[in-house]
Amino acid sequence: MSHMNKVRIVGSYLSPYVRKVLVCLSIKGIPYEIDPIIPFYGNEEFSKLSPLRRIPVFTDDKVTLCDSSVICQYLEDRYPSSNFVSIYPNDIVNRAKAKMVVIKPFVWKKKSDQTIVDRSLNVEIPKVLQYLE
Ligand SMILES: N[C@@H](CCC(=O)N[C@@H](CS)C(=O)NCC(=O)O)C(=O)O
Incomplete structure (x- = not known):
């Protein structure tokens, strides 16, 4: 099969x-x-x-x-x-939510660290996107 x-x-x-x-x-x-x-x-x-x-x-x-x-x-x-x-x-909203992996607030019950979020958005993710380009 x-x-x-x-x-x-x-x-x-x-x-x-x-x-x-x-x-x-x-x-x-x-x-x-x-x-x-x-x-x-x-x-x-x-x-x-x-x-x-x-x-x-x-x-x-x-x-x-x-x-x-x-x-x-x-x-x-x-x-x-x-x-x-x-x-x-099947529902598109629930489908989108199911694809989000949000570990810190839900699993560890801790607030996200905005400094880390900002670094990811402004430094790390652009670097990865650059690699993919
Ligand atoms: N977006 C990736 C994240 C995978 C990921 O971060 N895996 C961690 C282990 S939980 C890892 O390989 N870390 C190694 C590293 O950061 O060098 C996915 O969803 O597969």
Whole structure:
């Protein structure tokens, strides 16, 4: 069956982003193997798979992806709700909300640090977008 195409996840179970992808795979009943690396110790091969050296990395017979939201959307698109369980709500507002991962306020019950948010918006994200360009 097409969904049995070998899925491999590179990343540690400690990562919430890795776990998010594993939940999607589990909901859709897609088997996978995991290489539970810690990104800080990843080698050159890891840099090739994930240029920003983030986990999770997803590979199957068609594609290599290294962002959890992109991976989940790919799984939804490749294995849609007609044959598999849908992971996103149909309503567009709820669908958008489901794609937001807001860990700090909801999981750790801490306020976001505006200095970090500003640095991300003004320095780190532009650097990454520059890389993508
Ligand atoms: N936007 C990425 C974030 C992934 C991410 O930040 N993963 C962390 C682990 S939880 C990581 O790889 N950190 C390594 C580093 O920052 O060098 C995604 O959703 O996949």
